[in-house]
Amino acid sequence: MCGIAGIFSLRGLKVKQDGLKRMTDALSHRGPDGEGFWFDEDEKVGLGHRRLSIIDLSEAASQPMEYQSANYVITFNGEIYNYLELKNTLLKQGHYFQSDSDTEVLLAAYAQWGEYCLDKVDGMFAFAIWDKKKEVLFCARDRFGEKPFYYHADGEKFVFASELKALWAFGIDRSPSKGKVYDFLLFNTTSDAKKKEETFYEGIYSLPPSHSLILDKRGQLSTKNYWNIDRVRIDDRIELEEAREKFLELLNTSVILRMRSDVPIGCSLSGGLDSSSILSLVNRQLDKNSSLNSYSARFQGFELDEGDFIEKVLSANPNVEGNQIFISEVELQEQFDEVMKIQDEPFGSFSILAQNLVFKAAAKNGTKVMLDGQGADEYLAGYTYFFDIYYQELFRKQPSRFQSEIKAFGKHSANYQLPNFKERVRNRFPKAFKSLADFRRAFEDPESKLFSGLHPEFVREYRSRSNPRNFSSDLNTALKTATFDKGLEELLRYADRNSMSHSLEVRLPFLNPKLVNFVFSLPRSLLIHNAWSKFILRKAMESILPQEIVWRTDKVGFAAPQAEWMKEPLFRERLEQSTDYLKKEKIISSVKPNLAWNYVVMESYLNP
Numbered sequence: 001m002c003g004i005a006g007i008f009s010l011r012g013l014k015v016k017q018d019g020l021k022r023m024t025d026a027l028s029h030r031g032p033d034g035e036g037f038w039f040d041e042d043e044k045v046g047l048g049h050r051r052l053s054i055i056d057l058s059e060a061a062s063q064p065m066e067y068q069s070a071n072y073v074i075t076f077n078g079e080i081y082n083y084l085e086l087k088n089t090l091l092k093q094g095h096y097f098q099s100d101s102d103t104e105v106l107l108a109a110y111a112q113w114g115e116y117c118l119d120k121v122d123g124m125f126a127f128a129i130w131d132k133k134k135e136v137l138f139c140a141r142d143r144f145g146e147k148p149f150y151y152h153a154d155g156e157k158f159v160f161a162s163e164l165k166a167l168w169a170f171g172i173d174r175s176p177s178k179g180k181v182y183d184f185l186l187f188n189t190t191s192d193a194k195k196k197e198e199t200f201y202e203g204i205y206s207l208p209p210s211h212s213l214i215l216d217k218r219g220q221l222s223t224k225n226y227w228n229i230d231r232v233r234i235d236d237r238i239e240l241e242e243a244r245e246k247f248l249e250l251l252n253t254s255v256i257l258r259m260r261s262d263v264p265i266g267c268s269l270s271g272g273l274d275s276s277s278i279l280s281l282v283n284r285q286l287d288k289n290s291s292l293n294s295y296s297a298r299f300q301g302f303e304l305d306e307g308d309f310i311e312k313v314l315s316a317n318p319n320v321e322g323n324q325i326f327i328s329e330v331e332l333q334e335q336f337d338e339v340m341k342i343q344d345e346p347f348g349s350f351s352i353l354a355q356n357l358v359f360k361a362a363a364k365n366g367t368k369v370m371l372d373g374q375g376a377d378e379y380l381a382g383y384t385y386f387f388d389i390y391y392q393e394l395f396r397k398q399p400s401r402f403q404s405e406i407k408a409f410g411k412h413s414a415n416y417q418l419p420n421f422k423e424r425v426r427n428r429f430p431k432a433f434k435s436l437a438d439f440r441r442a443f444e445d446p447e448s449k450l451f452s453g454l455h456p457e458f459v460r461e462y463r464s465r466s467n468p469r470n471f472s473s474d475l476n477t478a479l480k481t482a483t484f485d486k487g488l489e490e491l492l493r494y495a496d497r498n499s500m501s502h503s504l505e506v507r508l509p510f511l512n513p514k515l516v517n518f519v520f521s522l523p524r525s526l527l528i529h530n531a532w533s534k535f536i537l538r539k540a541m542e543s544i545l546p547q548e549i550v551w552r553t554d555k556v557g558f559a560a561p562q563a564e565w566m567k568e569p570l571f572r573e574r575l576e577q578s579t580d581y582l583k584k585e586k587i588i589s590s591v592k593p594n595l596a597w598n599y600v601v602m603e604s605y606l607n608p
Helices: 017-026 083-092 102-119 164-170 178-187 240-257 273-285 307-316 329-343 351-364 385-397 399-409 436-442 456-462 475-485 488-500 513-520 535-540 569-584 593-606
Strands: 002-009 034-039 045-051 065-067 072-080 123-131 136-141 150-153 157-161 211-216 221-225 265-268 292-298 320-326 369-371 505-507
Touching: 002 017, 002 072, 002 123, 002 164, 017 034, 017 045, 017 157, 017 164, 045 072, 045 123, 065 102, 072 102, 083 102, 102 123, 102 136, 102 211, 150 164, 157 164, 178 456, 178 593, 240 273, 240 513, 240 535, 265 273, 273 292, 273 307, 273 369, 273 535, 292 307, 292 351, 307 320, 320 351, 329 351, 329 488, 329 569, 329 593, 351 488, 385 399, 385 475, 475 488, 475 513, 488 505, 569 593
Parallel strands: 265 292, 265 369, 292 320, 369 505
Antiparallel strands: 002 045, 002 157, 034 045, 065 072, 072 123, 123 136, 136 211, 150 157, 211 221
16 A cells, blocks of 8 residues: 556656655655655656555565566555465466565556456556556556546646645646535535546546556547446346355455455444444454454444444454544544645545544554445445335335335334335435425526525536436436445545555455445345345344344444534634635625535635
C-alpha cells in the first residue's frame, strides 16, 4: 500500500524532479517507509512513489520497479491478493523474479498478457506502467474503486496521483465545481453515476473503477471499462444449501487471500453482521495460540451504541483482543479541520470523523493492515430501501410471493418501518412529494419547494444537472446501482483517505470479484427472504456467529450521535460562519436546519 504520482510530458519539455518530489512529499503519509523516482531516457516520463511496506519488506520490492531491462516500469498502490498463484503461472511461462513482492508479479503479468492481465488479478489497486516497447503509459484502477487514481490532462502534460493534494502540490489549480456544490447541498453527494470521472474540482478527474487508461506520446488518451456485472445471469435452479455452501467457500477464500501480509493484521468490529462475519472467519484461520486485535468505535450514552453486540462477538472469539475506542463530541470537534484536509472532498456525516479516530488508534497500536466488512450492504441488499424496491417488484410480478413476504415482514418490521409501498417509495424522493412523477416535475420549476433555501440565481444556473438519486424499478438494477454507480465508491474513498492518513491499509473481503459475480447470479429470494435482508450471508454464518448477531433486524451501520453533537456551541458557531459565507456567495438564501452539516462542510472547502 503506497502513494503514487507521475508526469508524462507531451510537448517536449523535460520532467523536473522537483515537481515530482513535491507530489510525493504531499503523499508521505501514504508511504512512510520509502521514496523513489524513475525517469525515462528522454526525461519525458517521470514516476514517483511513496512506500508503505506490507509484502516483502526488503529493498528488492522498492518502487518505481523496473522489469525486463526497464522495458516496463511501474508505480503501484495496492495489493494483488492472488499474486502467489499468478506467480506460479508466470514461472511456467518462463518469467523470473528478483523479489517476493506482488508488485513484480503484476509487472510480469502485464509483460505476459498486456492489458488483459486485469482479468486475472484479484486485488485493490491503482497503478501506472510505462511500456517502453509501445511508448505508452498504461494505467488502471481496481474493479470497485478501493484505491484512488486522480489525473489532470491539458494537452501539454498528463499528471496523476493517489490524492488531490499531490496534484495541488504540483501546481494544478484548486477550483471547486459549483455544480458539485449544488449536488451536495441538494442530494448530499458529489458523485454522478453518468459522469464518474468528475471530481469536486474543475479540471481534475478520477479514473472510474473497473477502468484502464492508455496515453501515447502524441497525447491520445483512451479509457476502457474492463469489467462489469451485466453479463451475469440469474440461476433460478440453485437450491439454498448449495448456494449457502458456495457463498461461504468464496467468502472464506477471499478472507484467506486478504490475510496475506508480512506485517500485523487486525479487524474492524462494529457489532453488525458484516464486520462480525469477517472477524470470525479471520479468527478461524489463526493458530490457537495466536491473537487478533479488533477495533470498535463506541459512543458513551448513545442509544445506538453497539457495545452489547460487540461484546457478544468478542465472547464468541476469546483470543481476539477487543480495542474499544470511546469517542466524545470534543474529540470530533477537534478532529474536524484535520479530516477536512485528509478527505480533500466533501463528505456526508460525522461518522467519517469517528472512522478516522478508529484507524488512528489501530495504527498507534501497531496494526498496519485491517480487514473490514465494508461492501456487503450494497450487493447483498443490506439497506432498508431495498425492501421498498423489491416489494414493489413482487407486487407487479409475483403477487403470491408478495403476500407471503408482507406477512413475514409484519413479524419483525418495527425496526424497518416500511410505509405503504403502493403510495410512495421511501428514501427515493422527499416526503413532501406524493409521487415519483411529482418529484421529477419539481426539477422543471425553479420555484419548487425542492430548492427551498438555495439562492434563486444558483438554482437557475445549475438545476439542469442530472438528478443523481436512485430510481431503480427492480431489485437487481438497484443492487448494481448501489455497488457500481452510486454510494459504494464514496464510502471507499472515505475509508482510503482516513486509513492512509495513518499509514494503515484496509482490506475488504466482501469485494472479491468471484464472490460478487456469484451473488448477482443468485435468485433475489436468497437476498431478501421472509423479510430478512442479506439472507444468504445470514445462512452462511448461522453456525459460526452468535445467533443474536446473525438474526439482528436493526440496521445501524457506522452510526454516530451526530444530531446531539451538532447542538454544541462550537458547531453552532461554525454553522453561523458557514451560512453567512454561503449567503454572501449567493449559494443559499435561507437556512434549512436539516442541512446544517452540509453548510459547514461546504464552506470549509469553498473558503479554506
